[in-house]
Structures are given as structure tokens and as C-alpha cells.
Amino acid sequence: MAGLLTRFHAAVRRSPERIAVRDTAATLTFAELDRRTAALAGALRAQGVGRGDRVGVALGRGRDLVVALLAVWRTGAAYVPLDPAYPADRLAFMAADAEIRVLVSATAVPWLPADAVVVAPGAEGPLAPDTAVSDLDPAYVIYTSGSTGRPKGVPAHHGAVATLVAALEQAGMYAAGPRVVAWNASVSFDASVQQWARVCRGDTVVVLDDAHRTDPARLVAWLDEGGVTDLDLTPSHWTALREHLPGRAVRLFIGGEPIPEPMWRELAESGLEALNLYGPTESTVDATATWVTGPAPHIGVPLAGIRAHILDSALRPAPSGELYLSGPRLTAGYLGRPGLTAGRFVPDPFGEPGSRLYRTGDEVRWSAGGTLEFLGRLDRQVKLRGYRIELGEIEAVLRDCPGVTSAVVVLRDEQLVAYHVGGGELREAAAATLPEYMVPAAFVRLDELPRTPNGKLDTAALPAPEAGSGGPAPSGPVEELIADVWSEVLGRDGVGADDDFFALGGHSLVALRVVARLKKNFGVPVSTKDVYRHPKLADLAKHVSALATT
Numbered sequence: 001m002a003g004l005l006t007r008f009h010a011a012v013r014r015s016p017e018r019i020a021v022r023d024t025a026a027t028l029t030f031a032e033l034d035r036r037t038a039a040l041a042g043a044l045r046a047q048g049v050g051r052g053d054r055v056g057v058a059l060g061r062g063r064d065l066v067v068a069l070l071a072v073w074r075t076g077a078a079y080v081p082l083d084p085a086y087p088a089d090r091l092a093f094m095a096a097d098a099e100i101r102v103l104v105s106a107t108a109v110p111w112l113p114a115d116a117v118v119v120a121p122g123a124e125g126p127l128a129p130d131t132a133v134s135d136l137d138p139a140y141v142i143y144t145s146g147s148t149g150r151p152k153g154v155p156a157h158h159g160a161v162a163t164l165v166a167a168l169e170q171a172g173m174y175a176a177g178p179r180v181v182a183w184n185a186s187v188s189f190d191a192s193v194q195q196w197a198r199v200c201r202g203d204t205v206v207v208l209d210d211a212h213r214t215d216p217a218r219l220v221a222w223l224d225e226g227g228v229t230d231l232d233l234t235p236s237h238w239t240a241l242r243e244h245l246p247g248r249a250v251r252l253f254i255g256g257e258p259i260p261e262p263m264w265r266e267l268a269e270s271g272l273e274a275l276n277l278y279g280p281t282e283s284t285v286d287a288t289a290t291w292v293t294g295p296a297p298h299i300g301v302p303l304a305g306i307r308a309h310i311l312d313s314a315l316r317p318a319p320s321g322e323l324y325l326s327g328p329r330l331t332a333g334y335l336g337r338p339g340l341t342a343g344r345f346v347p348d349p350f351g352e353p354g355s356r357l358y359r360t361g362d363e364v365r366w367s368a369g370g371t372l373e374f375l376g377r378l379d380r381q382v383k384l385r386g387y388r389i390e391l392g393e394i395e396a397v398l399r400d401c402p403g404v405t406s407a408v409v410v411l412r413d414e415q416l417v418a419y420h421v422g423g424g425e426l427r428e429a430a431a432a433t434l435p436e437y438m439v440p441a442a443f444v445r446l447d448e449l450p451r452t453p454n455g456k457l458d459t460a461a462l463p464a465p466e467a468g469s470g471g472p473a474p475s476g477p478v479e480e481l482i483a484d485v486w487s488e489v490l491g492r493d494g495v496g497a498d499d500d501f502f503a504l505g506g507h508s509l510v511a512l513r514v515v516a517r518l519k520k521n522f523g524v525p526v527s528t529k530d531v532y533r534h535p536k537l538a539d540l541a542k543h544v545s546a547l548a549t550t
Contacts, residue, residue, distance in 0.1 A: 003162050004200040005073055005130055009034075011202035018178065020199050022226055023062045023207040033067065033199070040071035040104070042125025047102050047117050051076030051131050054141060056095055056103035056112075057187070058082040061209045064121040065187060066196055068104040069140075076131030078138035078155060081187040084109075089433050090151065094143050097336065098153055135159025141335060142190050144281050145389050145438065147380070149396025153335035156190075160284040160305065160329040164194060165201060167304035173253075173275055173289060180204045181230045182223060184213060184237075190281045191255055191386070195232050203230075214508050214528040216516055220244040234386030235259050238267070240512035246270045253277055255286070256386025258374055264297040276300065278374070281388070282344070282358050284329040288372060298371040299364075305329035308372060309357065310364055315349055320365035322378055324357040326350070382411045385509055387437045394418065394430070394438055401429045406449055410459060413491050415441040415505040419462055421448055427503075441465075441505030472497045478522075478541040478548075485517045486537065497538040501531060524548050 002010075011020075016031035028036065049055055055072045057079050059065045072079040080098045082091050092111035095103070101116050103109070108118055139158045143151040168174045181198045183205050185191040199205045206226040212219045219241070223231065229249065233241070234256040245252070252267070255277035259267070267274045278299035279287035283306055290300025302308045302325075309324040311317060326348050333341030348355040363375040380391045391409045394416070398407035404423035409416055418440035420426060430439045442465035450461035474483040474497050483495040489510050501511070511528040518526045524547040534540040 003133070003135075003158055004165065004197055005070075007162075007202075008070070008200040011200065015178070015202060018202070019204050021063045021066045021205050021207065024209055024212070024222070026063065028063055028067075030202075033070070036067050037070040037074055038127050039124035040067060040119075040121065041074035041130075042127050043119055043123035044071060044075050044077070044102060044104075044125070045128065046125040047119060049075045049077050049102050051133060052137060053077040053102075054080050054098050054100060054138070056080045056082050056098070056100040056105075056116075058084050058091075058103060058105040058109060059121060060084065060106075061183075061187075061207055063207060064106070065207065066183075066199060066205060068121050069187075069196060070199075072104070073139065073158075074130045076133050076137065078140050080141045080143075080153075081192075083186060083188045083435070086188075086435050087432050090435065093150060094153070097143075097150075098141055133158050135162075138332075140193065142188065142281055145381075145387075145393050147390040147392035149393050149400075151393070152337055152340065154190075154281045154331050154333075155335055156193075156281075156284045156331050160331070161193060161197060163305040163329055164284050164286060164303075165197060167306075168194065168286070168289070169201075170304055171289060174198070174201070175229075175251075178202050178204065179229045180206060180227050182226070182228045182232065183207045184232050185386075189256075189387070190285045191232060194253075194285050198230075211527075211529070214512060216240050216244050216512055217519070218527075220248075223248070223250065234509075235263055236385040236509045237512075238263065240509055240516065242266070243516070246272060248272075251275070252292075254292070255279075257383040259292070259297050261297055264292060265295060267292045268294060278372075279306075280325075280358070280360055282331050282360075283325050284331060287325055287329075290371060298367055298369075298373045300371050302327075309350065310366065315346075315357075320375065321363065323360045323362045323364040323372070325360060326355060326357050330356060330358050384411065384414070384416065385437065385507065389416070389438055391416075394434060394440065397430055397433050398423075398426055401426055408449060408457060408459075408462075409440060410462065412462075412464070417442045417444065417462075417465055419444045419446055419449060421446055437507070441507075442503075474537065474541075476541070478545050479538060481521055482514075482518070482537055482541055482544070485514050489513045489517075495537065497541075499537050501535045501537070501540070503535075506531070506535075518544060522548050 012030045012034045017029050019027045020030040020033040021028045055077045057068045069079050088111045103118050105118050136157050138155040139161050141153045141155045143153050146152040181203050183195045212222045230251045232253040252274040274292035277286045277289050287306045288300045288302050306327045310321050312321045345356045348357045361379045364372050367373050382389050394409045395407050401423050405421045407420040409418045426443050450458040452458045474480045486495045511531040515526050534543045
């Protein structure tokens, strides 16, 4: 099977003047992308980067990001995405854990090891042929949440990524002719791979920046302007876009979290082509896929390069049980974590000697129609807005805070809620270490954690967070409407004028719904940035009122 770089060069020869990458500022043709990636690869080689190395990439969402990732591949190295929006402590850990010695960044960063070198995305060096790699050489290392309190790196190999693209083509999910693909996912998550890497097959990649990703009207206008045919999104993001996308010729690639049954039926009846994709990072992005049709959700059947087994605790086949995955698309395990690797990647009793099974932790069953149905998790890992979160990682951070004697985090009403004994204001401490999506929406201080008679945590006895601040009630039509919207989208009663959107559990995707409702009711150009700038209800109401009078 041809590797993705081989396919990229074929695309350059076939259509050198076709647009390869588009962002809100400019475009790059395939010929230009070829030249720029070759030049940056030369600059990286001049710093000693070669086959098997790991190169950090810390760039914002734009065409330079595609250039950097391809350039790293051309040196024979693997890229390690380091999201500039992450807390410095987390970035420092990831850079040290991955042993980053060269970083592609537009600016100097304080968290990089002292002996590391920063290379600008526009740097140029001597041109040379691509460094040859084997199928088993690492292509990237993506960090996922770790139950021990620190993220863990998952290296995926070149052969697995090439097989992923070929498998989606073989299943008819990637159309044969060139497409225009919106890159929506964060580069720090594996869903991004099957979006940006499509440039290697000759597709145009339209990079969505944060301003467009978080504003439904701007996003749809940009999709239209760029002629986007394929859009990857989570079910949570669909909720914000549901009024805008029907009637457009866009194929939806949906993944990251289960599709609820009402949403499944809505998608099936929408007239849009929609796919449901499932797969942990350890199986190189997508393990199974299916078209969204029929009345009930399911995750389809395995794609090429993956085999699925439903097993009981003794690794015996069962009608329902834990899903185990095997096949050549499995990753090698966890970077520098042999014990953790051995616990999740176990010998495969059904395969060749030396082959392995990956324990997903997901409970599934075979349906009467021969597809896999997702039933839930068998451990404490949760999915929230498409993000994979180990609750133990958040708990470990909270327990390290001064004065905290115990802490537990649960997913409650689609929000993370932290319960702690001892300690003071923990939100800032959590935000200094954890990415935004892992910071609990509510913190509840208790005298002690409730226990069952046998000493286990009694999650059913954990109290619900207080609904609001107890401050003054909303006054006037604007405050009252915003309070109604917040109550609806956050599932909170008694929202007050002094309440903070994010302290009540708000986040970027919920902000999309708030913006859509305010635009609909007031006809004013509210954006999600406005919600971030004015998180207090009364302040947002003043801003909306000012916009309405201009």
C-alpha cells in the first residue's frame, strides 16, 4: 500500500495548481505546499531531525499548521501536537515526556526544555528527498487523558495511518474524486488526522479557525465560500449547527461521543449524508463506521485493518461484553509506559503468535443486523463534547491542592462536577494544570464524602451543585431572556443576574447555542467571544442591549 507521502507527491504531479490548503487569510496550491514543506523539512534536518525523532508542533489553526505536519513527515520524524491553549504546566510535561528537542512554533515558548530549539514555520533549509520510513515508524504522538494524573502519549505508525485512509476509501466514505474537507478538530486529538491528512490524497483542506468554529453563522458562510463538501464534527457541535446545515450538500463525519437516539433519527431524516465513526486513539482513529440510517444508533462494523471481539472477563466470546480490538492498525502502546501498555494491550488468543488485543473499556453487543451497538463504559473514563477524559486525572490534580484531603469527580447532567473535602477555591488551580474541557463546571465542598456501608463511595448520595449564586433575579426583557436561555442550555433553574456562564457549567459549544438564540430573538451580531468577554449575565445583557441600539 502506498504511504501518504507517496500519495501526496502523486497529487502534486496530478494537479499542481489545485488548491491544497485554504485558511481565512490565503490559499496554497499543491505545488506551493510541496515547496514550502520541502523547505521547512530542510530547516528541520539542519537541526538534526531525522527518522524516528519526535518534533513538537505548537501553532494556531491555519495553513502553517498543515505545512508543519507534512514537513515533519518528510524528515522521517513523528509530530507531537502541543496546543498553545493548554496550560504551560501541561505543555512542559508533554514536551519533556516526548523528549522534544525541536519545536515548530511562531514564537518562543517558556515551557520548552532549555536545550530545545525553536524553528519558525516559514524557515527554509537545504532541499533533499524525503527521508524513507517503514510502515512501523511513528507518524505522530497524541496525548490522551491519563488516570494517574498525567496525560499519556500514544504513538501511531505510518502504515496504520495509510491504512486508515485506504479503509475509509474502500468503505465508500471518502468519495473517489477530489473533495473539499473542513478541518474542524483540534490537532491535539486523533480525529484531526483523518481530516488534515486527506490533503495527501488530493483533497483540499479548509482550516477552520476558532472564530469560525464557534460561530454557527460564520462557520456556515465559510463552508459555503470554501465549497466544503465534508465536515467532521461531534454530536454536541451538530446541536449548534442543526438549523444551518440541512439543505446543503455536505457529508458529515460524526464521532467523538455516542449519538443519542433522537439525534440519530433527526440526522437520518435530515437529507444529509452522515457517518457515525467510532474508535479510540489506540486503534489509529476510526475502528468502525456506518452510515446514519434507520431508527436506532449503532457504531457499524470494523473498517479494514481492525478486527472486533466481544469478550467476557476471561477473554471468551460473549453476546455482550467488553469490546477488544486487534489488527495492524493498533498502536504500539503508550510512550514510556510499559506497565500501562501491558495492562491495556494483552496477548491475542485468536491471532498469530505475538499479536495483541486492545481493551477498549467499552461495553458493546452485536445487533440482530450484525452491527455493533455501544452500551456504555466499563470504567471511569468519560466522553464529554467529543473529549476523552479520565476522571482520575482531574482527581489527582485536585488532591495535590493545599488543604484537600480527598476529591472525586463525576459526570453529572453532561457536566463535570468536583466534590472535595478541605481546600479552598480550586477552579484556578485546576485551570492552571488542566485544559479547559477538563476543568469541572462546579466545585462542591463537603465535610466528608458519602460512603456505602461497605466503605465504597456512594455516588448516588453526592448532592447536586447549587443552581445559582443566590443573587438578584434577572430584571428587564434582555436579562430575563438570557436567563431563560442559560436555564435551557445549561439545565439550571434559578439563574441570577450575577451568575457567571462558565461557573454554571458553560463551555464553547453551549455558548454557540446561546449566541444562536440571542441572534434569533434580538437580531444582533452576538458572537461567542462576547460571551467569553461578558460571562456575567448582567454584563452580557448590557452588551446585547448596546448592540441592539447601534
